[in-house]
Amino acid sequence: MVRTRPTWNEQFLEIAYVVAKRATCLRRGFGAVIVNPKTHQIISTGYCGNASGIKDCIDLGKCYRDMIGAPSGVLYDLCNSIHAEENAIMQAGKERCLGNVIYVTGIDFTEENNLFYGKPCYKCESKIITAxxxxxxxxxxxCKKIKDIKEENIMKLKVADVIIGRKNNPFENQEKQVTILKEKGLQFKESQ
Structure with missing residues (x-):
């Protein structure tokens, strides 16, 4: 049998998976790893969880977003958790983020710890741009299981492309959220 090593991308996504296991969310856990792409050195890691000293959903045994029936993908402002990307950026500081890469992995705790699509949310993308x-x-x-983390399942998104997309449609994220909420029966005033 020939032994192969993981690519750098595979390795750092697997590390982000391990970091995501520390998450304190009952629904999903995310892990983020900031890496210098030239030296392959890890700058910082982060997972989703409450601010230091504040009880989290695991401690409380309940999730406020679950209690109110918040659909996936919206109403993140109602969550006390700091996202993995935010934590990794705060741990590193802006100076150590400049020019580097962030790897993000998600775990769905409601489905036997299956991997969950790891694209950062809109607000985390904003913080990634600013950092x-x-x-x-x-x-x-x-990619559903850890064994599926292979180059053919890996996506790369240049931050410059995120910025261009936002310039072309600055309200895309808000429109998606309103659509989800309308599907759930919430009424909105029509814009003029």
């Missing part, structure tokens, strides 16, 4: 990170690396929706 000066140059690339976001995550896996696509075909």
């Amino acid at each position: 000066g990170l140059e690339e976001i690396i995550f896996f696509n929706k075909n």
Whole structure:
């Protein structure tokens, strides 16, 4: 049998998976790893969880977003958790983020710890842009188990492309959220 080593991308996504296991969310856990792409050195890691000293959903045994029936993908402002990307950026500081890469992995705790599509949310993308990170690396929706983290399932998103997309449609995220909430029966005043 020939032994192969994981690629750098595979390795750092697997590390992000291990970091995600520390998450304190009852629904999903995310892990983020900021890496210098030239030296392959880890700058910082982060997982989703409450601010230090504040009880989290695991401690409380309940999730406020679950209690109110918040659908996936919206109403993140109602969650006390700091996202993995935010934690990794805060741990590193802006100076150590500049020009580096962030790897993000998600775990769905409600489905036997299956991997969950790791593309950062809109607000985390904003923080990634502001921190000066140059690339976001995550896996696509075909990746369900840790063994599926292979180059063919890995997606790369240049931060410059995120900025261009936002310039072209600055309200895309809000429109998606309103659509989800309307599907759940919430009424909105029509814009003029």
